[in-house]
Amino acid sequence: MPTITYILADSTERPLEVPTGQTVMEGSVRNNLPGIVAECGGGCSCATCHVYVDAAWAHAFTEANDEEAALVEFADGARAESRLACQLVVTEAADGARVTVAEN
């Protein structure tokens, strides 16, 4: 099972095993990590699952669609590495990926 390392607001690192096919958001919610709220339950609606994907791991996930890109563009703390965790589907290629949870 791929391991995703979540870097929380207080800089602690939480490596978690996330089953393939689940999203980075689901892995966080399942383990009750702080920071990823996911109000809409994964519908790419609320932008409350904002994360930064380390540049070295950007290729491990499919590219953002227009809707996601528009949502994160105006999210607080938006950066080039900004993604919505509900759109990051975990595959074997994501094993070892590092994502930093954005501050809400």
Place this chain on the structure above:
Amino acid sequence: MTDVTRDSSTGARVVVVGAGHAGGTLAALLRQTGFAGSITVFGQEEHLPYHRPPLSKDFTDGQPVKWLRDPEFYTEQKISFLLGQKVVSIDRARKTVRSSLGEDHPYDHLVLATGATPRLLTLPGGDLRGVLTLRDLSDAQRLRSAIDTDGALAIIGGGFVGLEVASVARNRGTEVIVLEREARILARVASEQLSAIMTSLHRERGTQIRTDVEIAGLRGHNGAVVAVLLADGSEIACSSVLLGVGATPREELALHADILCDQGIVVDDAARTSDPAILAIGDVTRRPVPGTEGHRRLESIPSAVEQAQQAASTILGLPQIAPEVPWFWSDQFDLKLKIAGIVTPLSETTLRGDPTTGRFALFHHRDGVLSAVESSNSPAEFMAGRKYIAHHTPIAPSRLADAETSLRDCVLV
């Protein structure tokens, strides 16, 4: 009567009444923030918390129920659910609640998250078979089967729930008529401009919409509804009726315990009621809203989640998070509507985009400052609008009106 005592050696005892989105979120947040005491959640339904918004959207369209968390999550997090049980009274002096099984449960913090119940119309024929409301999973299951097996669906009330169901029903080929008492659909919750756009969209997709309608009653045959009777003497034949005329807060427990209520349990911006040991969150509350006077009821997931965060901070003695601009979403046909802020009567409105394409945003502003944005398939406009509302950012409406002008260039610096 049994006195159920719990191990309180590890911390305080939190009792949550209500296993909806607000109650379920609070329980998880407490553990997330390090709360080590006991957490007991009463749920009237037999189900663990689930996402309620899809009930009028994807679920009615045949998708499975979407749980808030897996059952194992609550076991691992040591969150106890008492499902199928109600709390029947609160003893504020002893700090206990009594369950429908006659057991007393002590609390240090009591959180009322009892939600709201669909408003019923006291109409002749209101208890006929086929007259439905939509609030919980069992309601949604009945509605789904009515849409798939029956003929025409009459929806009384043109609010968000009614229109979402109308969209799904039309997509599934069901004949739909929406009957609205006011002069326009979405009268209480959206601007006139958005009402007009949504009216056109629904009519194009084959939904009949009648406004300024007074309902006289429902007519049945063999105990099942067959028509809606209007005050002008006309009749609308149908096989089922959905009452979508709003919801009333389930505040009875608080009222009986002499906690301040005003059509909703009155709370402050830390989720506190008039009793310091009792908090209230979610649809049952009447709460302060940033940028507006007084208190309002905000029946939305973002409000429930925000109040769950407030309650967790209050229980743990942590600083409160900054208040959010209220917002909510609605899916109708292929439109993803997202609305932030409060549309005030004296504001001016600027349209960006083209409603006929389904991609547009209505910006409501006064003196160059936004108070609300109503967006459809326009996530950037929604996110930027919500941010500008929060920060009172001065904007140039004429630039907003031009969809080619970048949203950042609409800000006056």
